[in-house]
Amino acid sequence: MTSFITRRLLLIIPTVFLALSFLFFLFFTLPGDPARLIAGGADRSIDEGVIERVNERYGLDDPLIVQFKDYWARTIQWDLGESFLTRRSVNDILNEKATASIRLAIWAIIIEIVVGIPVGLLSAIRRYSIGDRVTTILTAAASAIPVFVLGFVLQWMFAVQPNKLGWPEWAALRTQGIGPDSWALFFIPTGEQWRYLILPAITLASVSTALAARMMRGSMLEVLRADYMRTARAKGLRERDVVVKHGLRNAMLPVVTLIGIDFGVVIGAAVLTETTFSWPGLGSEIADSVTQRDLPVVLGLTLVVVLAFALINLLVDISYAWFDPRIRLGKGDSS
Amino acid sequence: MRRQRRGLKLLALILGLSLVAAACGGDDDDDGGAAEEAAPEEEAQQGGEVVDLGTFVGDPPEHIDPALNTTLDAYQVVNAVYDGLTDIDASDPDNPEIVPMVAETVESNDDATEWTFTIREGLTFAGGEEILPSTFQRSWERASDPEFAGDYSYLFNFIQGGAEKLDGTADTLEGVEADDENMTLTVTLAAPYANFDAVAGFQLFMPVPEEAGTDAATAAEWENGEMFGNGPFMLESPRTDTEIVLVPNPDWDGTNYDEVFELPEQPYLDRVTFRVSTDPDTSYNSFEAGEGDNANIPPGRFNEATSAYANTTDVAILGSYHFDVNHRDPVVGGPENKELRKAIMQAIDRDEINEAVYEGSRTVSNGITPEGIPGWGADLCDDCVYDPEAAQEHFDNWQAEGNELTEPLRIQYNIGAGHEPVVAIVIDNLAAIGIEAVEEGIDTETYFTQIAEGACQICRTGWFADYPTYDNFMYDLFHTDSLGGNNHGFSNPEFDELVDEAKQTTDPEQQAELFQEAESILLDEVGTIPLNWYRGDYVFNEEKLGGFTQTNFGLIFYEKVWVKS
Numbered sequence: 001m002t003s004f005i006t007r008r009l010l011l012i013i014p015t016v017f018l019a020l021s022f023l024f025f026l027f028f029t030l031p032g033d034p035a036r037l038i039a040g041g042a043d044r045s046i047d048e049g050v051i052e053r054v055n056e057r058y059g060l061d062d063p064l065i066v067q068f069k070d071y072w073a074r075t076i077q078w079d080l081g082e083s084f085l086t087r088r089s090v091n092d093i094l095n096e097k098a099t100a101s102i103r104l105a106i107w108a109i110i111i112e113i114v115v116g117i118p119v120g121l122l123s124a125i126r127r128y129s130i131g132d133r134v135t136t137i138l139t140a141a142a143s144a145i146p147v148f149v150l151g152f153v154l155q156w157m158f159a160v161q162p163n164k165l166g167w168p169e170w171a172a173l174r175t176q177g178i179g180p181d182s183w184a185l186f187f188i189p190t191g192e193q194w195r196y197l198i199l200p201a202i203t204l205a206s207v208s209t210a211l212a213a214r215m216m217r218g219s220m221l222e223v224l225r226a227d228y229m230r231t232a233r234a235k236g237l238r239e240r241d242v243v244v245k246h247g248l249r250n251a252m253l254p255v256v257t258l259i260g261i262d263f264g265v266v267i268g269a270a271v272l273t274e275t276t277f278s279w280p281g282l283g284s285e286i287a288d289s290v291t292q293r294d295l296p297v298v299l300g301l302t303l304v305v306v307l308a309f310a311l312i313n314l315l316v317d318i319s320y321a322w323f324d325p326r327i328r329l330g331k332g333d334s335s
Numbered sequence: 336m337r338r339q340r341r342g343l344k345l346l347a348l349i350l351g352l353s354l355v356a357a358a359c360g361g362d363d364d365d366d367g368g369a370a371e372e373a374a375p376e377e378e379a380q381q382g383g384e385v386v387d388l389g390t391f392v393g394d395p396p397e398h399i400d401p402a403l404n405t406t407l408d409a410y411q412v413v414n415a416v417y418d419g420l421t422d423i424d425a426s427d428p429d430n431p432e433i434v435p436m437v438a439e440t441v442e443s444n445d446d447a448t449e450w451t452f453t454i455r456e457g458l459t460f461a462g463g464e465e466i467l468p469s470t471f472q473r474s475w476e477r478a479s480d481p482e483f484a485g486d487y488s489y490l491f492n493f494i495q496g497g498a499e500k501l502d503g504t505a506d507t508l509e510g511v512e513a514d515d516e517n518m519t520l521t522v523t524l525a526a527p528y529a530n531f532d533a534v535a536g537f538q539l540f541m542p543v544p545e546e547a548g549t550d551a552a553t554a555a556e557w558e559n560g561e562m563f564g565n566g567p568f569m570l571e572s573p574r575t576d577t578e579i580v581l582v583p584n585p586d587w588d589g590t591n592y593d594e595v596f597e598l599p600e601q602p603y604l605d606r607v608t609f610r611v612s613t614d615p616d617t618s619y620n621s622f623e624a625g626e627g628d629n630a631n632i633p634p635g636r637f638n639e640a641t642s643a644y645a646n647t648t649d650v651a652i653l654g655s656y657h658f659d660v661n662h663r664d665p666v667v668g669g670p671e672n673k674e675l676r677k678a679i680m681q682a683i684d685r686d687e688i689n690e691a692v693y694e695g696s697r698t699v700s701n702g703i704t705p706e707g708i709p710g711w712g713a714d715l716c717d718d719c720v721y722d723p724e725a726a727q728e729h730f731d732n733w734q735a736e737g738n739e740l741t742e743p744l745r746i747q748y749n750i751g752a753g754h755e756p757v758v759a760i761v762i763d764n765l766a767a768i769g770i771e772a773v774e775e776g777i778d779t780e781t782y783f784t785q786i787a788e789g790a791c792q793i794c795r796t797g798w799f800a801d802y803p804t805y806d807n808f809m810y811d812l813f814h815t816d817s818l819g820g821n822n823h824g825f826s827n828p829e830f831d832e833l834v835d836e837a838k839q840t841t842d843p844e845q846q847a848e849l850f851q852e853a854e855s856i857l858l859d860e861v862g863t864i865p866l867n868w869y870r871g872d873y874v875f876n877e878e879k880l881g882g883f884t885q886t887n888f889g890l891i892f893y894e895k896v897w898v899k900s
Contacts, residue, residue, distance in 0.1 A: 053482065057482070057551070082555075085397045086397050086559070087555035088555075093576075096575070096576065148614075152616060152617075152620065155620045155624070156620065159620065159626075160620055160624045163623065163625040164623070172624065172625075174624070174626060175620045175621040175624050175626060176610075176612055176613075176617050176620075176621050176626070177577060177578075177610060274613070275613045275614050275617075276613075276614055276617055277617065278577070278611065278612050278614070278617055280575075280576050280577050284613060285576075288394055291778070291779070291780045292780060293780065
């Protein structure tokens, strides 16, 4: 296990290097002159002298390979540079956006686990019951409804209408923003914070919860048909023990994989939810920075997303060993 | 089975009651719809806080340093934190005037080559640093520093030595002279310019304190910190990507300025919080949820918003929405294709666009320069009317001259900014008279660069006044020598001559006549195709806010806003 973890951690280095280098060179193939955009030339022409000075200041007129070397020389010292547009330190931007994204992502994943897995499990156990049919319809609807539509509907139902109907303050949720930004133990909202968190967390979790429920159902149905399950029942175990101790752990493997992937996605690609709720996260910041050709911000934030993906996938792989003791992680193992 | 049926019935009952409750709640809210009678205006009173949801919709501002800002929304903050040499008095919308502000008097010599600003005594920045003529000189040297590379730095070309300072061949602005003893700031211009007093009030020329520094690094630290100026407000804390919070500047006194501005001694509000919303519908939902005190009206909700809430849609904004024509294009440009351009001009149903796309929220334009610009003239464009028969005649004439459209005309626009339905209607209108056209969407970030570099054939564009002068539209957009503003090759010697002469004419009436004559030529030549002028776009909580209005620059003067009891 230790050698497995060490190998996987070391693999992160070339993963990050390749991903960011690819982005770096791709950036320069995008249409539009970054210097012109930095100088505000998106909607008016700029004096050529101004463009020259912008190029000089940011080294944009250096040969590409020189810019590439300079970039990595700074990055390995964790100096992610400064935003071309606002001149804010990318490290500062990252702190702000990454913590906001991770907090929201944690709650989206909690909802996915707490709702998606039991719903999928019950659906599988009570296959073809009314509960199963309702769940099937709801999960299909949840995965089909565009995230921003769901977000706007939830805003209307739980924030706009309560205000118009004169509900008490505590009963109304908030439509946007991160609020007082007050947390305990990094991710537990305190005070008014929960009113800002609920709607974006539910919105962000909607599709992945539906998918987790469907996958849990499918995986569990397969497991329930297995011979060892029949053997466990034949031994006289209670049905609950059969399902939870024998079935669930085996059925969880694909679901855990899905949750791992989702975690990475909700950290770095929750653009629609972040936009709908003005949640200052990584996804929307990266999207804005790409359109504004703000290269340091794009690379700096993407670095964090890549790292997050790599670490989360490592945790997922480690968890396989816990779920299924037959899986041994280490040299020679396929996982 | 019975238990399940009872459960389902109960669920249905609960859902039904909830729907009824929601329906009965309806829109009978306390926010004050337009249909209600206005309560008698109470006197302004001190105290209260406002949350502004309408200014920053989309992205947080890149800059709030007056030397670097280029956007209208951040100008709201700049205008609250800084006061300029002059400002515009739009109390009579038909006769807007430039009035001295930080300058007590403004005078020019006979040929408008030299301007003298007498600075009011006793004005300071927050914190007490005195504002002197040398303050302006230092601020202008800072803003014209090549290292700053501000988007608007080209305005220093107005000043003698400005061009040399910008390109690095001079260290100072030769034409600026500060006399702190006599409190005069004398500006010698590179060429006669009768409207320099209006330009001098623009953000680029606003004074900044010494803390703002003179190098780019210090300036960046300054604008990302607790910025303060000489205006009615200052930053309470460093701005973030989610909000900018302003509190009153204790060292500001509005009664120091001309009575025409009707400014209080101190802002009435204790705090103004500008919240950044990433989406216009979310911002409006927030307003409806009571989380803020004003919002922009999102696309498609104009009628809903204006019928439910007090709004500023009666304000004429100094902005034009139009289509430019690439005069270098062999199909649409040049005198030989004037008949085709006239056909296009008269084929477009501006009223249909205004109703279908903007729900009637814009003013259909018959020119480029909007009403509210000093010297504006009505009815300058005979062809800016929907007349498909006349359009057909022009098109037939063009074809009779031996011309032919071998491929569809291309209509360019920037994607994702709401122009798609406008372009669709234009294409439809052109098809009705036999002109085939296709849409060509270009990504917003590179749109203006691409069309400036030649991608334009007939391209969507717009212009908001930087400062309230006729030449900000005529010279900046269409003069042959315009530094980067005239991107599409419109060049007419008679037009240029009239604009040049108007810029030097100090008599307002004569100047207006000259500019109007120039604009008439522009429109007769179909140098551009006007569509509409912008109007105010805020809804606000009338029950809470007093004194809330939007100026024709789109600004809210929060120093005049108060919270009602």
